[in-house]
Amino acid sequence: MKRKKAMLTKRRKKVRTADSESTGSLSFNSPKMDIPVVNFNAYKLGEDQIPDERLSVMTEEIKQAFSGTGFVYLENTGIEQQEVNRVMDVSKKFFLLPEDTKKLCARNSDHENFNDGWVSSEIERLNPLRPGDLKEAFNISHLDSVLKWPSDASIPEFQEVLDSFFRRCKALALRVLEVTALSLGLQRDFFVKKHKLIGTNKNCTTLRTLYYPPLHKVIVKPNQIRCGEHSDYGSVTLLFQDESGGLEVMHRSGQYISAPCIPGTVLVNIADLMQRWTSDVLVSTSHRVVLPSDKMNTSRQSMAFFVNPDKDEIISCCDGSSKYPPVNALQYTKDRAYIAYKDANNSNLAF
Numbered sequence: 001m002k003r004k005k006a007m008l009t010k011r012r013k014k015v016r017t018a019d020s021e022s023t024g025s026l027s028f029n030s031p032k033m034d035i036p037v038v039n040f041n042a043y044k045l046g047e048d049q050i051p052d053e054r055l056s057v058m059t060e061e062i063k064q065a066f067s068g069t070g071f072v073y074l075e076n077t078g079i080e081q082q083e084v085n086r087v088m089d090v091s092k093k094f095f096l097l098p099e100d101t102k103k104l105c106a107r108n109s110d111h112e113n114f115n116d117g118w119v120s121s122e123i124e125r126l127n128p129l130r131p132g133d134l135k136e137a138f139n140i141s142h143l144d145s146v147l148k149w150p151s152d153a154s155i156p157e158f159q160e161v162l163d164s165f166f167r168r169c170k171a172l173a174l175r176v177l178e179v180t181a182l183s184l185g186l187q188r189d190f191f192v193k194k195h196k197l198i199g200t201n202k203n204c205t206t207l208r209t210l211y212y213p214p215l216h217k218v219i220v221k222p223n224q225i226r227c228g229e230h231s232d233y234g235s236v237t238l239l240f241q242d243e244s245g246g247l248e249v250m251h252r253s254g255q256y257i258s259a260p261c262i263p264g265t266v267l268v269n270i271a272d273l274m275q276r277w278t279s280d281v282l283v284s285t286s287h288r289v290v291l292p293s294d295k296m297n298t299s300r301q302s303m304a305f306f307v308n309p310d311k312d313e314i315i316s317c318c319d320g321s322s323k324y325p326p327v328n329a330l331q332y333t334k335d336r337a338y339i340a341y342k343d344a345n346n347s348n349l350a351f
Contacts, residue, residue, distance in 0.1 A: 045078025127228025232271035234308035
């Protein structure tokens with residue numbers, strides 16, 4: 001019996017986590033495990049042939065992450081850190097423009113592509129029990145959009161850089177969806193074929209570049225934070241963040257754990273429609289961005305690629321069960337977005 005126990009202990013797999021990245025150690029898989037780090041090198045952008053053995057290992061690791069915390073860091077995705085840095089640098093130039101200039105690019109509720117454009121601070125309230133979120137955003141969801149891009153001479157490359165990054169995120173997101181399908185024993189294209197129209201006005205997938213301004217000159221309201229507790233609405237989300245910190249993810253214990261920046265990785269999480277789709281096998285987890293404990297004069301930046309199914313898709317449980325009733329992808333997203341935007345002065349919905 002002792003020998004058998006020793007063999008099981010020896011075989012127990014070590015899992016890299018966000019916490020171990022900072023300590024240089026590896027953590028054993030346990031209920032207290034932080035967000036795991038998975039090597040995506042075998043199927044990174046530009047790599048089309050993936051050995052079955054490596055694919056099997058990767059899909060199992062990703063499934064464990066998505067069915068646990070609902071979050072995973074992917075390293076070696078093909079999106080390089082310098083690409084991320086360039087988008088952040090260009091975005092910051094935009095966010096530092098005068099407000100009157102940014103208003104020319106504001107999201108327009110009367111336009112067909114009314115998710116695209118600038119969103120000012122405190123317009124969104126992702127947790128309706130808190131004051132408005134202390135962040136700005138610039139959204140792009142349609143690559144053929146007639147969005148009013150900033151004309152400021154200091155950032156002539158803004159549109160080109162965001163368009164290019166959108167396409168890169170789309171390519172990676174489709175690969176994540178393929179691996180996710182395989183991890184569940186489904187056909188590789190099961191989810192991908194429900195996301196064929198990303199980048200058009202028939203799909204709500206959105207790239208958001210986000211800016212959390214310094215707070216040393218801001219009167220912070222009671223209970224106000226940079227981004228209120230929420231779960232994402234769609235299929236999956238790709239997140240790129242700077243090293244300012246503040247992102248927290250709810251652990252199954254009910255406690256929030258830190259999700260720090262690991263340079264060179266993409267933080268990927270399951271969203272609500274995917275949880276419904278998989279009958280709760282994969283979990284959409286609440287997360288938030290809290291105020292800094294110090295350095296209130298420091299800004300924060302991130303980019304999120306929110307992946308949604310095509311607007312007309314009906315999402316039903318992929319295991320054939322009736323755990324959740326079928327729901328239209330667009331209507332579900334609109335209903336969720338209404339809560340975040342219902343108090344906005346212009347009554348803009350995000351979709």
